[in-house]
Amino acid sequence: MQILKATIVKDVKILLRDRVGLFIMFFMPILLVIIITSVQNSTFELINNNKISLLVYNKDSGDRGVQLVEAIRKIGLFKMQLSDSLSPSHDITAQMYKNDALVALVIPASFSSFIQNKADDIASHALRDSDSAEVKKDKLPVLPDSLLMYYHPVMQPSFRQSIEGTLRSSVQVIQGEAIVQKLYIEANQKAIPPDLEKEILFSQLPISEIPVSRSGTRTIPNASQHNVPAWTIFAMFFIVISLGGTMVREKNRGSFIRLKTLPASYLHALLSKQIVYLMVTLLQAAVIFAIGNKIFPFIGLPALHLPKDILGLFLVTLITGYCAVSYAICVGVFANTGEQSNGFGAISILILAALGGLIVPSFAMPAHLQNILRISPLHWALESYYGLFLEGGKLRDIWMNILSLLGITLLIQLFTLYGLKRKNLI
Amino acid sequence: MTNPAIIIQQLAFHYPRREGICFKNFNLEIGAGERFGLFGPNGAGKTTLMNLMTGLLTYSTGSIRLLGHEINHHPKSINAIFGFVPQDFSFYPELSARENLAFYGAWYGLDRKQIKYRTDELLEVLGLSSVSDRVLQHFSGGMKRRVNLAIGVMHHPKVLFLDEPTVGVDVQSRHAIIHYLKKQNESGTTLVYTSHQLEEAAELCNKVALIDDGKIIAHDSLDGLLQKHGHEGMEELFLELTGKRFRD
Numbered sequence: 097m098q099i100l101k102a103t104i105v106k107d108v109k110i111l112l113r114d115r116v117g118l119f120i121m122f123f124m125p126i127l128l129v130i131i132i133t134s135v136q137n138s139t140f141e142l143i144n145n146n147k148i149s150l151l152v153y154n155k156d157s158g159d160r161g162v163q164l165v166e167a168i169r170k171i172g173l174f175k176m177q178l179s180d181s182l183s184p185s186h187d188i189t190a191q192m193y194k195n196d197a198l199v200a201l202v203i204p205a206s207f208s209s210f211i212q213n214k215a216d217d218i219a220s221h222a223l224r225d226s227d228s229a230e231v232k233k234d235k236l237p238v239l240p241d242s243l244l245m246y247y248h249p250v251m252q253p254s255f256r257q258s259i260e261g262t263l264r265s266s267v268q269v270i271q272g273e274a275i276v277q278k279l280y281i282e283a284n285q286k287a288i289p290p291d292l293e294k295e296i297l298f299s300q301l302p303i304s305e306i307p308v309s310r311s312g313t314r315t316i317p318n319a320s321q322h323n324v325p326a327w328t329i330f331a332m333f334f335i336v337i338s339l340g341g342t343m344v345r346e347k348n349r350g351s352f353i354r355l356k357t358l359p360a361s362y363l364h365a366l367l368s369k370q371i372v373y374l375m376v377t378l379l380q381a382a383v384i385f386a387i388g389n390k391i392f393p394f395i396g397l398p399a400l401h402l403p404k405d406i407l408g409l410f411l412v413t414l415i416t417g418y419c420a421v422s423y424a425i426c427v428g429v430f431a432n433t434g435e436q437s438n439g440f441g442a443i444s445i446l447i448l449a450a451l452g453g454l455i456v457p458s459f460a461m462p463a464h465l466q467n468i469l470r471i472s473p474l475h476w477a478l479e480s481y482y483g484l485f486l487e488g489g490k491l492r493d494i495w496m497n498i499l500s501l502l503g504i505t506l507l508i509q510l511f512t513l514y515g516l517k518r519k520n521l522i
Numbered sequence: 523m524t525n526p527a528i529i530i531q532q533l534a535f536h537y538p539r540r541e542g543i544c545f546k547n548f549n550l551e552i553g554a555g556e557r558f559g560l561f562g563p564n565g566a567g568k569t570t571l572m573n574l575m576t577g578l579l580t581y582s583t584g585s586i587r588l589l590g591h592e593i594n595h596h597p598k599s600i601n602a603i604f605g606f607v608p609q610d611f612s613f614y615p616e617l618s619a620r621e622n623l624a625f626y627g628a629w630y631g632l633d634r635k636q637i638k639y640r641t642d643e644l645l646e647v648l649g650l651s652s653v654s655d656r657v658l659q660h661f662s663g664g665m666k667r668r669v670n671l672a673i674g675v676m677h678h679p680k681v682l683f684l685d686e687p688t689v690g691v692d693v694q695s696r697h698a699i700i701h702y703l704k705k706q707n708e709s710g711t712t713l714v715y716t717s718h719q720l721e722e723a724a725e726l727c728n729k730v731a732l733i734d735d736g737k738i739i740a741h742d743s744l745d746g747l748l749q750k751h752g753h754e755g756m757e758e759l760f761l762e763l764t765g766k767r768f769r770d
Contacts, residue, residue, distance in 0.1 A: 102628030110616045113657070350612030354673065357576045358629045359602040520580075 099360045103368035110342075111372060117338045121376060122383060125331030129384050132327050133397055137319035147175035148259065151192055151200040154178065158208025160270055165203070167266040173259075174199075188246050198251060199259055202244040215274035219282050243267065318398035324388040325481035326454045329474050331384065332377040332417055333448070336424040336441035339373050343428020344437045347521070362522050370421050377417030403484035408491035412484065415498060416477040419505040423473070426508050429515040448472040473508075476501040527554040527681050527712040528575060533584035535574060544570050545736045548584070552729075554680075557703075557713045559727030559744075561720070563764050567736045568716045569609070572685050575714070576606050589680060602631055605679030609686040611666050612673070615659035619650050619669050622658065623676060630677035637676075644672040649698060664695030671699055675706060682706065684715045688722060700726055720756035734764050 111117065152168070154161045169176055177195055192200050204210075245263060247256050276296050280288035346352050346365075355362055388400030403409050424441065431437035449455060451465065452474030461469065469475045476497045483494035491498075516522045533548040544567050552558045560568050573579040575586055577593050586593040591600045613622045620641055627637035645651045648668040653661070658669060671687055684703070688696045703726060707713050717723055723730065724744060731741040740747055744756070753759040 098633070099628050099631075102625050106614065106617065106621070106625045109621065110614060113616050350608050350610030351614055352612075353578065353608050353610065354606065354612035354626070355629065356578055357601055357604075357606045358626070359599045359631055360629045361598060364629075 099364045100368060103364050104372055107368050107372040111376070114338075117342075121335060121338055122380060125327070125334065125380055126384060126387060128331060129324055129327045129388070130395070130397070133319050133323040133388075133392070136323050137397055148173060148199060149195065149197040150174040150176050151188075151195055151197040152176055152178050152203070153188070153200070154203045155205040156203050156207040157205070158212075160208035160211040160274065161203045163273070164207070164266060164270050167269050168201075168263065171262060171266065173262055192246060192248065198248045200244075200246040201263060202246075204243065207243075211271055211274045214271065215278040218275050219278040222279060223282050320388050320392055320398045320400040321485050324384060324400045325485050326478055328381050328384045329416055329452075329477045329481065330445070330449050330454055331380055332420040333423065333445045333474060334442070335373060335377060335380075335420055336427050336445060337438055339369065339421065339424035340428040340431060340437040340441045341434050343369070343425060344431050344434050347428070348433075356521075362516075366425065366516075369425060370418070373421045373424065374414075374417050377420055378413060381413045381417065401485075403488065405484060405490040408484055408489075408494065411491065412477065412480040412494070412498060415501050415505065416473075416480075419473045419477070419501055419508065422505050422508045422512065426512040426515065429512050429519065429521065445474075448474050451475065452478055454478060470500070471504070473501055473504045476504065525554045526551045527556070527589055528552040528714070529585070529587045530575075531585045531587075533574070533581060533586060535570070535579070535581045535583075537570075545574075545584075548736065548738070550731065550738060550741070552712065552714060554589075554712050555707070555710060556729045557707050557727045558715065559723045559730040560714065560716045560733065561718075561723065561730060561760065562733040566734045566764075568733060569685060571733070572683055572714070572716060576604065576683055577601065599631075602677060603679060604681040604683060605674040605677065607671050607674035607682070607684045607687050609689065611658075611670055613658060613666075613669055616657060618655045618657050619645060619661075619672070620654045622669060623672060626673045627676050632677060640676055644676065647702060648672055664691040667691045667695055667699065671702065675711075679711060681712045681714065684713060684717075686717050686719075687715070688717070688719060696722065720760060724756050732760065732764065739764070 150168070152165055154165055156162075165176070165178065168174060177197065179191070188200050188202070191197070243263070245260060247259070251259075273293065276293060277288050280286075280292075355365060385400060385402065389402055390399075393399045427437055427441045427444070431440065449472075451469045452458070452472035453461070453469065454474060458466070458469055458475060480494045480497040480501065483489040483497065487493070513522075528551065530548060530550040533545050535545045535548075537544065548571075560571065562568050570579065574581055575588065575593065577596075580594055588596075588600075589603055591603075614625070617625070623641040623644065624637055627640065632640065641654075642651075645654045648671065650665065650668060650672070653665065658666060661669070667688060667690070671684075674684075675682060682703075687703075688699050691699070700722065703713060703715075713726070715723070715727060727744060729742070730744050730747065732739050740759075742750070748754065748756075748759060751759050751762060753762065
């Protein structure tokens, strides 16, 4: 016990005197979590609060083009800049950059006539067998140039499709309005009253979004709930840079040669490293969660709400930290140089993070990756955290994830033991 | 010969995945209380032999017995009977001399009181008391060598292995180290020493062995060897027995 205590004291002193190491272990992850959460939060706000800049060129001289512009404005999603002075030589790309617009919409000159012809045609078809209306000869709608939507290449496909869907729904409103007006005129020989038109067109069944949670609360998840737990796991696993490097350095130093000739087992040194660095990972998580909970609101980010099951949170953090430390020691045992340890350690954590669903949600991954991601300890850690932070679950809801994480940790430990034996380190 | 501290019999060893045999049918006895010097050109096998005697390397053929214990098969606790001062600095440069001694003292199995007493004693004897709380990375080469030695003798070993313990140090530090080693030997510690400093070896050792290409080519007291080969100094003797060919 005295050997272990002396080794822990030694490891703590070395750790505390390594300021660069402490900076990497604490300041960098905090910075990472703040930056990622800010970026993700701005995406949340872009959809919910901020307006997307939209440049509209209305070539249509009829009413329907103006109505479409008005319909888009009413959605409230866009900060619209209207340009009537379009000439064929206008360079839309240059205008988009000049106006800092993410999207540009060009309404073709034939838009009104197309909408009207389409409405006439549909009304004609609808009333063909009706006694109350005169059947008119079919008129083929004139196909317009399509609506053109230009977009900035930084826009992700899902975001682009969402904007396209919004614009499409505006077009459908205009088209629906024209059809309803035409049908009413044909049926009643007079214009539709504005109230009735509004009633027909805008009395859609609303959709209410309700986040589900095991605890029954209906707290809307924010960017912090999504990102802080995910990137805390990443930070904990990134300890491979510090611990893996320390392992290699110690292995290649004379101090390790001396340790091998001493009466105590090298396992004391390994156990001490596990204890000290496990404390570091717990401290990392505690600091990041505290910042998310207390400091985020002061820097304009949504506060991180801690789960109700604090014991569950502690247990998941403990096992995640232990897994991260085990992985770092494993890398340190097999690596022969600091470059190997740092290079492999950093890239492997990025790969495991990608597989684990930290970068892209696991449900959005292709089918063949869905099975592979199970080998990533970060996946099970993330599932456990999401169970607590997003779903409001308790320990009993996530115990399968915890068991999987423990299983992977055990495998890493066994592999490390094999490495220690193979390299004649114990 | 006095009772042997180390008996090596029929030792065979070669590095895995490396060509050539280091030792074959190798035999050597080192008496208890001797100041034994192991010499030879680069690549002769000195450090390999020392690593085998300290258990850093394992052998499959032959036997190495240290005070009656077979090195390959003993429990790790037997390591307390010997001390090792490697050629490389084998301590934590981020820690002070006192902190290093406290750490290694615990690993030798000493209790807190023993560690405190022995640390103070060694720091005093080796002239490090005034800098005992400074981290070692700011020490001079000579000071580091003395700390390296202090760690190796922390637990009063019965046998002390020294692999070039004075390389790269100034005259004062060398003098302090050699003086301390002689004192240790007088108190009963067997010294097994390798070095390329032949004058220093002549000053320290009372028994020497020259090895080359994994074989002992001479083994006697220093005076006996010089007399037998008709030389006045170690260097002439060394060159006669090992030749002038470069051994890089």
